[in-house]
Amino acid sequence: MSELVTGEAVALELRPARLPSRGMATLLDLAVALAAYTVVSLALLAATASLDEAAQMAVSIAAFLLVLVGGPIAVETLSHGRSLGKMACGLRVVRDDGGPIRFRHALVRGALGVVEILLTLGVVACIASLVSARGRRLGDVFAGTLVVRERVPGGRSGFVPPPPPWLAGRFQGLDLSAVPDGLWLAIRQYLARMNQLDPQIGRAMAERLAGDLAERTGTPVPPGVPAAPYLAAVLQERQVREARRVFAGAPGGVPVPQSPVPAAPVPTAPVPAYGPPASYGPAPAAVPAHEVRSDEGEERAAGTGFAPPS
Secondary structure (H helix, E strand, O other): OOOOEOOOOOEOOOEEOOHHHHHHHHHHHHHHHHHHHHHHHHHHHHHOOOOOHHHHHHHHHHHHHHHHHHHHHHHHHHOOOOOHHHHHHOEEEEEOOOOEOOHHHHHHHHHHHHHHHHHOOOHHHHHHHHHOOOOOOHHHHHHOEEEEEOOOOHHHOOOOOOOOHHHOOOOOOOOOOOOOHHHHHHHHHHHHHHHHOOHHHHHHHHHHHHHHHHHHHOOOOOOOOOHHHHHHHHHHHHHHHHHHHHHHOOOOOOOOOOOOOOOOOOOOOOOOOOOOOOOOOOOOOOOOHHHOOHHHHHHHHHOOOOOOOO
């Protein structure tokens, strides 16, 4: 399956990983780390054979901290939360808001992992994951991270829901020229997968995307409009504009000017409530052309020709 990611290289399929998959990934990581530690220990044992017992003990402790503690921290930092075991099981470590982890997140996870996983043989980590609603161990709680699944069925995603009817056409005046393609891609991916996200994470991601979009357009989000419907309505407006541009450039289409001059706003009277059509009465008598005043002719020319029903 092709993995869809945001501009921060974080997959949007934020489904919390369960204990079996996390346990399998941890066992694979421990197997690799122990194999590396064994090789390093044998090499250091041969190199420090001439040293005294205290020096050999210090070198062994340093190798333990370097390989079994520093190794996983470095791997998670450089791979943005994807160790070898997590890659094999389709998992990733992300922040609570869905963003990529940094060195401090990996450091807290690795430091507490020594107690949770190595010293207690994983008993503390298993109990904490079973108690947590999202399967987080103590390292995730203190680091503010979450282990999520990256591999989800491809047939359940891809459909971008339309905006609610009361928002259709409301953002026709927005200037979308400054919005980058990466932000449009992130919005489209979020809307296609918002039903698969954790509600709290999905709400935070929608608000962040809406804030970025409002900053690029120069117009704040209208009060009372939720972030997700706002994103869907603006995305639909962009698609409508793209469709107009494509069909306008097709053979037989009407060309669209590159820099249209906006027309001056015409004041209009308030439109009365819709009701059954009333009788318009007899048509007025035609006025001869030589009796029409010049200013009256200009007013008729500037009118739209359509009047609301009385």
